Each structure stands twice: as C-alpha cells, then as structure tokens.
Amino acid sequence: MSVGALMIDSFFKLSEHQTTVRAEVLGGVTTFLTMAYIIFVNPLILADAGMDKGAVFVATCLAAAIGTLIMGLYANYPVALAPGMGLNAFFTYGVVKGMNHSWEVALGAVFLSGVIFLVLSILPVREWIVNAIPRSIKMAVSAGIGFFLAIIALKNAGIVVDHPATLVTLGDLTAPATILACAGFLVMAALDKLRIPGAIIIAILGTTVIGILLGISTFNGVVSAPPSVAPTFLKMDIVGALDVGLISIVFAFLFVDLFDTAGTLVGVAHRAGLLDEDGKLPRLRHALMADSVATVAGAAIGTSTTTSYIESASGVKAGGRTGLTAVVVAILFLCSLFFAPLATTIPGYATAPALLFVACIMARGLTEIDWEDVTEYAPAVVTALAMPLTFSVANGIAFGFIAYAAVKLLTGRLSELNPAVAILAVAFILKFGFL
Secondary structure, rough: OHHHHHHHHHHOOOOOOOOOHHHHHHHHHHHHHHHHOOHHHHHHHHOOOOOOOOHHHHHHHHHHHHHHHHHHHOOOOOOOOOEOOHHHHHHHHHHOOOOOHHHHHHHHHHHHHHHHHHHHHOOOOOHHHHHHOOHHHHHHHHHHHHHHHHHHHHOOOOEEEEOOOOOEOOOOOOHHHHHHHHHHHHHHHHHHHHOOOHHHHEEEEHHHHHHHHHHOOOOOOOOOOOOOOOHHHHHHHHHOOOOHHHHHHHHHHHHHHHHHHHHHHHHHHHHHHHOOHHHHHOHHHHHHHHHHHHHHHHHOOOOOEEEEEEEOOHHHOOOOHHHHHHHHHHHHHHHHHHHHHHHHHHHHHHHHHHHHHHHHHHHHHHOOOOOOOOOHHHHHHHHHHHHHHHOOOOHHHHHHHHHHHHHHHOHHHHOOOOOEEEEEEHHHHHHHHHH
C-alpha cells in the first residue's frame, strides 16, 4: 500500500469500517447521481423569488460542496448536503411571494437560523430540543413539506391551475409540456423501482431532451465557465430578518433543518452500521456543526437552507461507509460548476416530476404516526394539511403546535405535553392574535 493510500486509510479509518477507496468512490458517485437534480431544481425555484438563476446555480454547487466537505473531513460520515427541497419552496413561495418579503430578507432569515443551529450544536441542549418535539409533529412536518412540494409540482406541470370559484381546478392535460411532465414522473418512479442510480436526474434530462426535440424548449449548451455569484453573494438582509414578524419564519427554517438533519443522520448511520451499542450516533456534534455551517455559508453565498440529504443512503448501499464518500460527492459538486448552460436549459416542466417524486417520498412520514390516538393524529393531519393550503411551512408548524397542546389539555393528558411545546403553542397563539 502506497504512502498516500495509507494516509487516506488512516484519516478516514477505512480498515476500521471494513471498506476500501474503491467502495468509497463508488458510494460517492452513487450519492451524487441520486441528488444531482438539486443543481437544476434549486435555481429554478429561487429564480421565482427574483434571484439571479446563474448566481443561485453557483451558490447551490458551492454550498453543497462546502457542507459535504466539512461533513466528510470533520465528522467522517458518508452524508452529503445541499439546499433542501421543501425549504427552498418555502423560501420562494411562502416567505417571498406569500408574505411579500424580499429575497434578501429571506436569506437573512436563513442565515440567522443557521447561526442559531450552530450555537445549539455547540451547546449540550440539542438532544433535549430534538426529544422535546412530539414524534407525530416531526413526521407531520416532513409529510406537510411533501404536500407543499406536490402542489407546486402540479402547478408547474400545468396539471393544477387557479380558479376564481374553487381556488384550484384541472389544467389542460393535452398541453405538450404537461404530457411530458406526467411521462417524466412515471419514468422516474419506474427507474427508481428498478433500482437504477440517478433515476431522478435521468428522467429530468430525458424529459428536457424530448422537449428540445419537440421545440417546446431551447437548448443553451452544456459546458461553460461558471456564472458570477456576485448578484447573490453577501446580499442577505440580516437587519430586516430581525423584525419581530419574521421570528416564526426563522424558527420554521431552524425547526425543519434541525429535525430533518437529525432524522437523516440517524437513518443513514443506521443503514451504514455506524450507530454505537446504545443506538446513538457518535460524533453527532460534529455532524450537526457541519450542517449548520453549511446553512450559514449557503445563505452568505446566496441559497436557501442547506441540509443533509437522505439520498446519502443510496451511497451507503453502494458501499460508502466513511467521510471519503462525502469528499467524492463534494468534488463532483465542484465539477458541476462548469455545467451552468445545462442548468439553464432545464425547463420547469422537466423539474416538476422531481418535485412530485420527492413529495411522495416525504409523505411516507404519515405512516409513522399513531393512528389509534386522536390526540396524536389529529394535530399531525392539521400540520400536514395547513402547509400546502396556507402555502406556508411556518403556519403549518404553528397550527400543529397549537392543536397538539390544545387537544392534550382538553383531554386531560397534560402529563404528555412537554413544557417546550406548551410555550411554543402559546407564543404562536399570541403571534396570530396580536402580531
């Protein structure tokens, strides 16, 4: 074994984890292929908020590379990070378009949530916070974000359109773009069932190529120098985000990132056999710090919340066991910087299937709710439904906390109500009533 190989083995503890450089590289490539769709989807979503698409493309790649590199080198976990699906939709359609805040203020809120997350990761209170929130609410938030993505996907595909009397109605299913979007989703699901790596990105690219051939969209090229990140770099408005009316938005970004990250880390670590004998995650603080630093860096560069990706499990399944897998993913994200023309070629009808597919995956959280206890499932359903129907993740979380606390109180089950949940429920009531 060469000196370089020995150094890599020693740093990442490859022998200890019974893996090899080849297995780690394969794991990294597999993970990247399963999550690379974000470099096409994220710029399209944030462009709807008024942000420069080219700058967001660069910010997406850089935030993913920075966060994943820290996760690999500092925490030594085969977990990749990138701007989170659902959180980017909340950023654009909830905060900017829904609440009429500027994207600079929204970036400021993301930045603040990342800073708070970083502080919580350093302090020994993170586990208490994670455990304080009822499991049913955590699962409902995941499912609710999925429903939020679904309605955006159906809208982008032209399947659902607005209606003055019924709010929404069926769109024109004979439109070429709508037909392609539907076909893309079906192909995506089929490829995933057949366990073909990169099912999402294959379907996106395939749908785009067919659209170009049919003259529905235009081809802008494949490779070029990376666009300038100047339009979004350090443009976050932190002062504006400190407004009292934005507290719930900062909390929503923080809440979703914290629990999504914790759930992803435990899930991926379990599949990789990295949990200790007590079922706990070693170096949890390191992993959470990597995630929070990525969010802070991403907001500074110009993208919504960066978080750990459950797609990392695909790389684990392919053999990845250490941070070397993450390093490979980070390198591939950096290489992606030169594919900006391809990113601008991808149309909305090609990414809509990806949004809907991710929504289907996230909706599985509802299966883990106790459907025999109305005090658990009723607040959970309220949480999940409020997100798409109010077009706000923050509102869904608020309604969920209020409903959970109220139902427990009215049924005489105060002993099951964590003080943190009760305090937050009261705070949300005051917000809706007086702020």
